[in-house]
Amino acid sequence: MLQILLNGIVSGLLVALPAVALSLTYGVLKFPNFAIGSMITFGAYIALFFNVDIGVPLFAAAGLAAVGLAAVALLIDRLVYRPLRGADHVTLLVASIGVYFVLENVVRFLFGSDIRGYDVTVARPHRWMGLRVNNEQILIFVVALLAMVIVWFILMRTPFGRAMRAVSDNPDLADVRGISRNKVIALVWVISAALSSTAGVLIGMDGIIDPLMGWNYVLPLFAAVILGGIGNPLGAVLGALIIGIVEEMSTLVLPTTYRQAVSFVIIALVLLLRPHGLLGKPRISR
């Protein structure tokens, strides 16, 4: 049971990183960025290129992937989302679905569709209090927590973090407070890209790298964000941890192929019973 809980927390942390990214983009740009799945994939493949094709150590390759994906995200914003600024969220959602397919197919074109892996040494798992813990899990735990602490610090303790929360809260008022919305949006894309590519590298280390690796996370990601409360990064982390643990627990009673169905059930239950999520605020309209 404890082993399942540990596995669930690690799975949840993998979902938490892009879930926070999804939550941040929703908060500031007011649309659910469906392309988050392909951003995970793209980040993983940029790191793969530097790590396997160029020979850069994985740690440095992950950093380069974050920078590379941030550049890609800013380019996409300039070409796709900025011309649609002010459009309703359904239009932007459809645009992000288009971006998803473009990025996934760019990956297929550049790297092929074969399953690949990073150049890392495989080590035996550690045994600790009856639990089996491998190096990848420890790394996921440390890196994910560190990334979330950094994001929390940026959001809560820096002028740009305050500006991001201000734009998310009241964009017009943020304008008259001298806050440049375009700079805030650029920062959101950079953070979102860094979180997504970090998640992509960690997922790739823990499993395999293929063009559909990000797609497999789209459903749990959206379930986590809806469960936590859309637009609330802390809620996204909480939602991701719950999704991770519940998915792992479900393997006790369901075949593992049904794991993703758990996310569907959670989305349905949350939308029926508590549409604003665990930490979100109910929207009242007259």
Added chain:
Amino acid sequence: MTQPLLKVEELCAGYGGGDIVKSAGFTVSENGISTIVGPNGAGKSTLIKALVGLLIPRSGSIQLAGKDVVRMNAPAKARVGLGYVPQEHNVFRNLSIGENMMLAYEFIARDRAGFAAARDRVFDIFPDLVGRESDLAGNLSGGQRQMLAFGCALMPDPTLLLLDEPSAGLSPKYVEGMFAAVKAVNDAGVTILMIEQNVREAMAISETAIVLAAGEIRAQMPAREFMNHPDIHALYMGAASTRQQGGA
């Protein structure tokens, strides 16, 4: 006669097909309080949005302290000294009072070290905010929220402060305090341009009245003259004055 701090000429602004503000022109003198009055649907909100940059005007000019700012967006206008207090949604509800004040200062004021002095200046005018920096702005009452919004607009020491119906939705207890605060801020050297439905109270502290109707500036005159003008008085204060005379 003081030089106009704000000079608006032939300003046209609107949404979609037609103009709501039509060739509007007026001036605001430095160090004074000017009040725009007009019936509902006159275009007051559109005019103020065009002035602060939330709506880019279609034509015309806006000069602030001699500088043409008509094509500037809202953040740029804020940085050249145009402060604004919206009528509604005028604080960041999910941020604390302290964070609201910090945000109002840090992206406009060039002197980063001056935050504490600016905050103390606002606390002197609105002592209700003292000691509540960590409270969530969304938990404040309507009157307290208006005070915070006003205080935030003062944080970067604006050249001109635009107030959109500062007394709207306030209880009588807060209305008097709000107009006293407007006067106090003006006495401290901040030029104020406001839109206000409480015409009598607004004119009592204003030097200039600007009359807007159907998107056009119909008159600009001293506030005292406005109050004594029989036609305008009947048009904008008729109902209130008739009630008062009837009751007397």
